[in-house]
Amino acid sequence: MGFARRSVFTIVALLGYAASVNAGVLPDDRADVLYHLYDGGGVEIDGPSILVRKQVGKSTSLVGNYYVDMISSASIDVVTTASPYAEERKQWSLGMDYLRGNTTMRVNYTSSVESDFDAKTYSFSVSQDMFGDLTTLTLSYAKGDDIVGRSDDPSFERENERQHYGVGLTQIFTRNLIATVNFETITDEGFLNNPYRSVRYADPGSAKGYSYEPELYPRTRTSNAVGLRAKYYLPYRAALEGEYRYFIDTWDIESHTASLTYTHPWGDFVFTGQYRYHDQTGAHFYRDLFSRSEATNFRGRDKELSPLTSHVFKIGASYEFINDTEGWRFIKKGTANFSYSFLSVDYHDFHDVSTNALLGEEPLYLLEADIIQIYFSFWY
Amino acid sequence: MLVLCFALAGMVACSSIEPWVKPYERDRLADPIMALDGDPVSSAYIQHVFEAREGARGGEGAAGGGCGCN
Numbered sequence: 390m391g392f393a394r395r396s397v398f399t400i401v402a403l404l405g406y407a408a409s410v411n412a413g414v415l416p417d418d419r420a421d422v423l424y425h426l427y428d429g430g431g432v433e434i435d436g437p438s439i440l441v442r443k444q445v446g447k448s449t450s451l452v453g454n455y456y457v458d459m460i461s462s463a464s465i466d467v468v469t470t471a472s473p474y475a476e477e478r479k480q481w482s483l484g485m486d487y488l489r490g491n492t493t494m495r496v497n498y499t500s501s502v503e504s505d506f507d508a509k510t511y512s513f514s515v516s517q518d519m520f521g522d523l524t525t526l527t528l529s530y531a532k533g534d535d536i537v538g539r540s541d542d543p544s545f546e547r548e549n550e551r552q553h554y555g556v557g558l559t560q561i562f563t564r565n566l567i568a569t570v571n572f573e574t575i576t577d578e579g580f581l582n583n584p585y586r587s588v589r590y591a592d593p594g595s596a597k598g599y600s601y602e603p604e605l606y607p608r609t610r611t612s613n614a615v616g617l618r619a620k621y622y623l624p625y626r627a628a629l630e631g632e633y634r635y636f637i638d639t640w641d642i643e644s645h646t647a648s649l650t651y652t653h654p655w656g657d658f659v660f661t662g663q664y665r666y667h668d669q670t671g672a673h674f675y676r677d678l679f680s681r682s683e684a685t686n687f688r689g690r691d692k693e694l695s696p697l698t699s700h701v702f703k704i705g706a707s708y709e710f711i712n713d714t715e716g717w718r719f720i721k722k723g724t725a726n727f728s729y730s731f732l733s734v735d736y737h738d739f740h741d742v743s744t745n746a747l748l749g750e751e752p753l754y755l756l757e758a759d760i761i762q763i764y765f766s767f768w769y
Numbered sequence: 770m771l772v773l774c775f776a777l778a779g780m781v782a783c784s785s786i787e788p789w790v791k792p793y794e795r796d797r798l799a800d801p802i803m804a805l806d807g808d809p810v811s812s813a814y815i816q817h818v819f820e821a822r823e824g825a826r827g828g829e830g831a832a833g834g835g836c837g838c839n
Contacts, residue, residue, distance in 0.1 A: 521788025555827075614825065
């Protein structure tokens with residue numbers, strides 16, 4: 390058993406002694422039905438997400454989620470090296486929370502299936518409330534087993550194992566301020582690249598001046614992230630939330646992510662506005678154009694691993710159509726929700742070769758996408 | 770990690786500290802607008818979008834799953 394796993398189990402055992410006479414609280418019983426739509430960069434993905442949570446007995450809460458991505462893709466990578474395609478990804482998960490005193494244990498299993506990718510994730514976490522429920526410490530561990538295939542080659546099968554280690558602390562500072570800090574380490578081992586994606590290299594013998602060859606990624610990746618969130622209740626009934634995350638990994642990707650969210654209730658409505666900023670460096674094996682075939686030991690041209698800056702502007706509205714003071718039959722509260730997000734990504738070293746411009750004159754690629762969420766939430 | 774274990778042991782020993790924000794002062798924190806994750810399906814979805822479109826991942830306190838979304 391690795392050092393990290395021994396440490397996690399040691400800490401869990403310590404937390405097991407910290408139960409006090411104060412009772413923790415299980416999550417509320419609820420059901421959510423969401424429709425999501427992502428449209429941008431030649432890619433359209435939509436589908437449902439349904440969640441149901443119900444308390445069973447005094448100490449247990451069960452949760453299930455069903456999620457679908459219906460994908461229609463003619464992205465920049467697809468149109469330059471392949472053909473547009475359509476496919477469907479289905480994901481379902483089951484989880485259970487068990488509450489004992491001030492300690493909550495959670496287990497979860499998630500399965501994601503698509504025509505050429507199969508992912509299974511098992512997770513476990515322990516949360517402990519302390520100091521009169523002002524502080525919550527959470528430890529988490531998750532393991533994922535992925536199988537990567539190719540839709541054009543049934544015999545192609547590669548494996549990938551993921552492990553997530555997380556520590557989180559939530560602290561109430563004042564009657565108006567709550568904050569959290571989360572550390573997460575993720576390790577991957579196995580086949581980590583997209584089996585369809587290619588890199589391009591300078592090729593004087595080619596009419597365009599460049600040719601393509603398959604990507605070749607390292608077989609391991611370890612990443613560390615630390616995230617801070619703070620939410621403040623303003624002098625009038627409204628809330629302001631700030632978030633920052635720092636990320637770094639063994640592929641030399643380093644990023645800073647920050648967001649600011651304002652929440653304003655008005656009668657039975659609640660309005661939110663958010664701005665999110667993300668900036669990252671590229672992976673050490675990423676190139677938009679390699680100097681020659683097999684120029685380096687590892688090669689990638691995934692624009693998501695390139696140096697980029699993204700901006701997201703989001704607005705949302707929620708309407709409480711079943712009031713929690715009156716209810717309706719067995720439903721205590723119901724809300725209708727809508728949000729629209731505009732995503733803009735500036736790639737600093739990924740050129741748009743679909744324009745058929747001359748080599749070296751291709752413009753840098755700019756991605757813009759609309760993201761819509763429409764959902765109903767019920768508490769019972 | 771050993772330091773973290775001792776720190777946790779210390780916190781366990783100090784679990785009798787009186788809370789400085791009394792239960793009757795937590796009305797604002799209990800307001801739904803102050804919930805850190807009041808919309809779990811929405812936040813899980815948008816986190817999935819960002820993980821598929823960016824090279825960074827994790828650090829947001831929610832468990833992620835796997836997918837071939839690149």
